[in-house]
Amino acid sequence: MNEQEFAQRLRQYRKDKGMTQQELADKLGVSNKTVSRWESGSYPDVATLVALARALGVTVDELLDPKTPVRTLQKSxxxxxxxxxxxxxxxxxxxxxxxxxxxxxxxxxxxxxxxxxxxxxxxxxxxxxxxxxxxxxxxxxxxxxxxxxxxxxxxxxxxxxxxxxxxxxxxxxxxxxxxxxxxxxxxxxxxxxxxxxxxxxxxxxxxxxxxxAREPASGSVLPNLAKEQLPRLCFRRASFHWSKAVPALAPLVLMGYWCLFWRDDLPGWLYVSQKELYLPVWAGISLLILLPLLKKGRRGLLIPAVLLALTSRGFSGLLVYPRAYSLISQKMVVDKTNGLLSGNHIYFGQAGAELMVFAVVLALLYLACCFLSIRYVPKEEKQEQSAAGEGDTF
Structure with missing residues (x-):
C-alpha cells in the first residue's frame, strides 16, 4: 500500500469515528499539522502507529493492509x-x-x-x-x-x-x-x-x-451517626406549578361522569352498563393524571396522586338511585316503590350531594399537598432554623 492509500484509509476511519483532525491530534499528543500531513500522504512512525490505531478503534493491520481483514471478536x-x-x-x-x-x-x-x-x-x-x-x-x-x-x-x-x-x-x-x-x-x-x-x-x-443491576455503594447507606444527629422529617413550602395540580381534576371529572346520568336522553345501553363503563373511564383518567408527575422534581406527588385515584374508584358507593330504566318501554321511570320494581327495570346511579362534596374535598386536599414538601433535615440544621425563627421581631 502506498502513502495515498494509507492517507485515504486514515481519513475514512477518522470520519467514521466522528472526529476532527484536531480531536485526533489531541488524543495522540501531536499537532494538527501532523495529522494533516499523514492524511496528505506520509506515514507516522512505528510508535505513533499503534496509538493511532487505538484512537481510531481499529487494528494496525486495518490501517496498513488495503484488504480489510476479518475482525476478530473482542472481549467487549x-x-x-x-x-x-x-x-x-x-x-x-x-x-x-x-x-x-x-x-x-x-x-x-x-x-x-x-x-x-x-x-x-x-x-x-x-x-x-x-x-x-x-x-x-x-x-x-x-x-x-x-x-x-x-x-x-x-x-x-x-x-x-x-x-x-x-x-x-x-x-x-x-x-x-x-x-x-x-x-x-x-x-x-x-x-x-x-x-x-x-x-x-x-x-x-x-x-x-x-x-x-446497580453496583453497591461503598460503605453503609446511612453512616453511623449519633442519635441526636439522625435526620428528621421537616415540612417545607414547595413552589407551585400548574402541572402539579392536574391530578386534582380527576375527582371532578369522575364526578361529572356520574352527573351525566341526570339526563334522560342518553342511549339506553349507557344506563344499563354505567358501572362497567366507569372502570375504563376511571383507569384512563388515573393514568393520564400521573403522566405530568413523572417529570423530575414532581415525583414526590405520585403517592398522594395514586391515593387520590384509588379513593375516586369508590365513587360508585355514594350514588343515589331515584330512577330506573325500563327495558320494555326504554324510558326513565321514577322509583316510588323503594326498590321493588319488576325485573324489567334496571336501576342506575346518579351523583348526589354527598358525592359532589366528597369530590370537591378530595381535590382541595390534593391541592394542599402541592404546596408542601417533606424532606429529611439533620437535627442541627433544624435547630438553627428554629433559633433563627425565635430571634425574629415583628
Whole structure:
C-alpha cells in the first residue's frame, strides 16, 4: 500500500469515528499539522502507529493492509452478546418454564436474568440502542403474559370456569353482530384493565431490574451517626406549578361522569352498563393524571396522586338511585316503590350531594399537598432554623 492509500484509509476511519483532525491530534499528543500531513500522504512512525490505531478503534493491520481483514471478536463483543443472552433470552426462558413452573418463580428468574443483562451492558460493554429496544419489547411481552394470567385467575375467582372459552364466545357474538352495548362495555373494560396492568408490570419490572443491576455503594447507606444527629422529617413550602395540580381534576371529572346520568336522553345501553363503563373511564383518567408527575422534581406527588385515584374508584358507593330504566318501554321511570320494581327495570346511579362534596374535598386536599414538601433535615440544621425563627421581631 502506498502513502495515498494509507492517507485515504486514515481519513475514512477518522470520519467514521466522528472526529476532527484536531480531536485526533489531541488524543495522540501531536499537532494538527501532523495529522494533516499523514492524511496528505506520509506515514507516522512505528510508535505513533499503534496509538493511532487505538484512537481510531481499529487494528494496525486495518490501517496498513488495503484488504480489510476479518475482525476478530473482542472481549467487549462477547460481553455484549452475553448481555443480550441474559436480558432477552431470559424472556424466552420465562415462556419455556411457564409450562410447568409456578408463575411467581418464573417472573423472579426472568427478573434476575434481566438485571444481570443490564448490569453487563452498563458496566462491561459498549452501550447500544438495540439492547434497550430488545429489553423493552421483551419486558412488555412478558408483562402482557403475566397480566393475562392474572386476569384469567381473577375470572375464575369471579365464577367463570374457563376464561378463554368465555372470551371466545363473547368475541364470536361480537363478530356475528349479536351484541349489545353492555357486552361492548365489558370487553372494553377487560381490555383497558389488561393494558393498564401490562404497563404497570412492565414499568415495575424495568425499575426493579435497574435497581438490582446497580453496583453497591461503598460503605453503609446511612453512616453511623449519633442519635441526636439522625435526620428528621421537616415540612417545607414547595413552589407551585400548574402541572402539579392536574391530578386534582380527576375527582371532578369522575364526578361529572356520574352527573351525566341526570339526563334522560342518553342511549339506553349507557344506563344499563354505567358501572362497567366507569372502570375504563376511571383507569384512563388515573393514568393520564400521573403522566405530568413523572417529570423530575414532581415525583414526590405520585403517592398522594395514586391515593387520590384509588379513593375516586369508590365513587360508585355514594350514588343515589331515584330512577330506573325500563327495558320494555326504554324510558326513565321514577322509583316510588323503594326498590321493588319488576325485573324489567334496571336501576342506575346518579351523583348526589354527598358525592359532589366528597369530590370537591378530595381535590382541595390534593391541592394542599402541592404546596408542601417533606424532606429529611439533620437535627442541627433544624435547630438553627428554629433559633433563627425565635430571634425574629415583628
Amino acid at each position: 463483543d462477547w460481553q455484549n452478546l452475553l448481555s443480550f443472552a441474559f436480558a432477552i433470552g431470559g424472556g424466552l426462558l420465562f415462556y419455556l418454564l411457564g409450562q410447568f413452573v409456578p408463575l411467581p418463580l418464573c417472573w423472579m428468574l426472568y427478573l434476575g436474568c434481566l438485571a444481570y443483562g443490564i448490569y453487563l451492558q452498563a458496566h462491561y460493554t459498549y452501550h447500544t440502542r438495540w439492547f434497550q429496544l430488545g429489553v423493552w419489547i421483551m419486558v412488555l411481552f412478558v408483562s402482557g403474559s403475566v397480566a393475562g394470567m392474572l386476569l384469567t385467575g381473577a375470572a375464575v375467582l369471579f365464577g367463570i370456569s374457563s376464561a378463554e372459552t368465555f372470551l371466545t364466545n363473547q368475541i364470536g357474538m361480537l363478530l356475528q353482530g349479536d351484541v349489545d352495548g353492555r357486552l361492548l362495555a365489558v370487553l372494553l373494560m377487560w381490555t383497558m384493565i389488561w393494558l393498564i396492568l401490562t404497563a404497570a408490570l412492565g414499568l415495575l419490572t424495568a425499575f426493579v431490574a435497574k435497581q438490582l
